[in-house]
Amino acid sequence: MELSSKGQADYYLAIVGLIVCVLFWVLNHYVGRSMYIEISPIALTFWRLVIAMSWCVLVGWRGLLKHKVIISQYKWFLARQAFLGFVVFNCLAYLAAHTTTVVNLNLVNAMTPILIFSLSVVWLGIIPKRMEWLGLGLAFAGFIIVITVGEPLRILNMDLNPGDLWMFVAVFSWSIYSVLHKRSSCRLPLGTSLLVQIIMAALIMIPLYLVDFFLNGGFQITPKITLALAYVGIFPSVVSIYLWNHGVNVLGPNLTSMFLYLAPIFAAVIGVVLLGETLAWHHIVGEILIVAGFYFAIFHISRSSQPKANG
Numbered sequence: 001m002e003l004s005s006k007g008q009a010d011y012y013l014a015i016v017g018l019i020v021c022v023l024f025w026v027l028n029h030y031v032g033r034s035m036y037i038e039i040s041p042i043a044l045t046f047w048r049l050v051i052a053m054s055w056c057v058l059v060g061w062r063g064l065l066k067h068k069v070i071i072s073q074y075k076w077f078l079a080r081q082a083f084l085g086f087v088v089f090n091c092l093a094y095l096a097a098h099t100t101t102v103v104n105l106n107l108v109n110a111m112t113p114i115l116i117f118s119l120s121v122v123w124l125g126i127i128p129k130r131m132e133w134l135g136l137g138l139a140f141a142g143f144i145i146v147i148t149v150g151e152p153l154r155i156l157n158m159d160l161n162p163g164d165l166w167m168f169v170a171v172f173s174w175s176i177y178s179v180l181h182k183r184s185s186c187r188l189p190l191g192t193s194l195l196v197q198i199i200m201a202a203l204i205m206i207p208l209y210l211v212d213f214f215l216n217g218g219f220q221i222t223p224k225i226t227l228a229l230a231y232v233g234i235f236p237s238v239v240s241i242y243l244w245n246h247g248v249n250v251l252g253p254n255l256t257s258m259f260l261y262l263a264p265i266f267a268a269v270i271g272v273v274l275l276g277e278t279l280a281w282h283h284i285v286g287e288i289l290i291v292a293g294f295y296f297a298i299f300h301i302s303r304s305s306q307p308k309a310n311g
Helices: 006-033 043-065 068-073 077-098 102-109 111-124 129-148 150-155 164-185 191-214 225-252 253-275 283-298
Strands: none
Touching: 006 077, 006 164, 006 225, 006 253, 043 068, 043 077, 043 191, 043 225, 068 077, 077 102, 077 191, 077 283, 102 111, 102 129, 102 253, 111 129, 111 164, 111 253, 129 150, 129 191, 129 253, 129 283, 164 225, 164 253, 191 225, 225 253
16 A cells, blocks of 8 residues: 555655654763763753653643543553653663763664564564565664774673663663554554653652662752753653654654664764764765665665555
């Protein structure tokens, strides 16, 4: 079945949205690592959610009233999504950044599409097509080449750190979140669903934040911290997750997850443009493989195999 004109527009808008989503997440990694001395992972996650909640309530409070019956009906699903996607993932990802290397973090994060592909088979009955597996393999290979600086065998000599385990639990939690989002029959508008999840996540974080505050103390409010919290509270927390969930709705969890392999491309561009780094051969080779993977998995599939957009 071919997509309608509206379906085609939604399909390609979802692709553009996911590119923007991953860019905001890459910048979030830089911001998070720049603050790891000044603020604890628990405090960063809590205030990130408070800022996101404050902004979303101003924009979307009418949706809470309009859809209160559906919210009540799916409250446990929304609470579970809040716990998996906002509390577990963010806390453990920030904690991992304190205790392991950037290369290790990226390697573990590269497992996300593989986990989502696997969970989609088990929970959604989605069997990836050959082109999707080929695309995943090429993109994964390109990702590994970039983050290992063109020496994939370096993986065999890498030391494992506690942060690697935290990051694996984080990406596993995010993979479950993504697949359950597609599996759910909840028909809340994306914006309202996101707002409810953020509110629930902030409530879950209150006791964790209070314990962290009494054990570790607070943090000094500086212009750097203020700007960083404003960024992580709006763009990665609200805009990116909205675009990610929209991508899951339109493209499905498998194809959506592959956009995470764009992260090293964005990191390389940021390094060259903002940090004065040099573009090396492994960046170019890795990026070619990643783009080729996207071509086979997304653009080279027939229209009949493209998912039908909701709405």
